[in-house]
Amino acid sequence: MAQATVAVLFGGRSSEHAISSATAGGVLGAIDRDRFRVIPVGITRDGVFVLEEDDPERFRLDAAQLPEVTDNGTRVLWPMPGGARELRVRHADGRVDSLGEVDVVLPILHGIHGEDGTMQGFLDVLEIPYAGGRVLDSAVCMDKHFMKVALQAAGIAVAPWVTVRARQWASDEEAVRSAVDGLGYPVFVKPSRAGSSVGVSKAHDASELAEAMRVAFAEDDKVLVETAIVGREIEVAVLEGRAAGETRASLPGEIVLTTREFYDFEGKYLGGDGADIVCPAQLSDEETARIREIGARAFDAVDGRGLARVDVFLTAAGEIVVNELNTMPGFTPISMYPKCWIATGLSYADLITELVELGLAA
Known part of the structure; x- marks a missing residue:
């Protein structure tokens, strides 16, 4: 069986950058190298696509120092739709090399600008096949x-909930509090569009609601308050x-x-x-x-x-x-x-293949 070329895409601009990078370490270490040729493409916290080292250890999950994608001076150049799916890299000295044609992208990205349908739409526009969710289910x-x-x-x-916009909380806190009282305490307060429990906290009573909202609004201007099941x-x-x-x-x-x-x-x-x-x-x-x-x-x-x-x-x-x-x-x-x-x-390896x-x- 001929090898398929897989661009493993990780990192990204969300608050879950480090977890995506750690996931890359696991995937790079387990993917079947007999079946797949791998091109590791990292996305920095600023959204720059760089060619990364194919080194699982570099992205190992370490609680003392979480892994991340840093700007190494390279720039990955994506192909235009309608032609060959050739991926290229421009090095810091301006030299451009071909990385060969990519058959499929494995976007192991978490959070916004990756798991929310935006990266999926980008790949759809480029007409490059990819694994995982599509635009609709991701969004x-x-x-x-x-x-x-x-x-x-x-x-x-689903758990009963109320959705609160930042402007609602700022302009009519009492109305929001009244709606939350209707759910009954304790409640969980979470950003509407974040993952990995980032920005999530539990308010045991009304006195803790303001701090829980502050933590959640730091991640998103739309927050869910849910009954604690x-x-x-x-x-x-x-x-x-x-x-x-x-x-x-x-x-x-x-x-x-x-x-x-x-x-x-x-x-x-x-x-x-x-x-x-x-x-x-x-x-x-x-x-x-x-x-x-x-x-x-x-x-x-x-x-x-x-x-x-x-x-x-x-x-x-x-x-x-x-x-x-x-x-x-x-x-x-x-x-x-x-x-x-x-x-x-x-x-784990067979799951990646699947x-x-x-x-x-x-």
């Missing part, structure tokens, strides 16, 4: 307000079906909190105590089947493509409430998404 799932609207329309349970935190990994086949869902995993109030950034990525990943989750066969079915339904409700992680709460009464979908979930070797597929029988092949077939 819908990046905006938690519209994600909830889409899920509700499909008859899928009491239940087990279950996550299921979803893959698009092959050749228009049925959507596939993994065995579910569980976030088990011991000393943390919620699964925050430190618990997810920096090895903080108080949160453990258990995969597969200890569930009945009936619970497992329902969660997998709801995960697939949620993916289909947003016109999902490629992959997504679907996060749900399982309440003591047996209700399954969808918290959110992530169209490019944490994808480091220790992240829940690959762990769920590994528990289901698909290795994503790339779905992109090639799109």
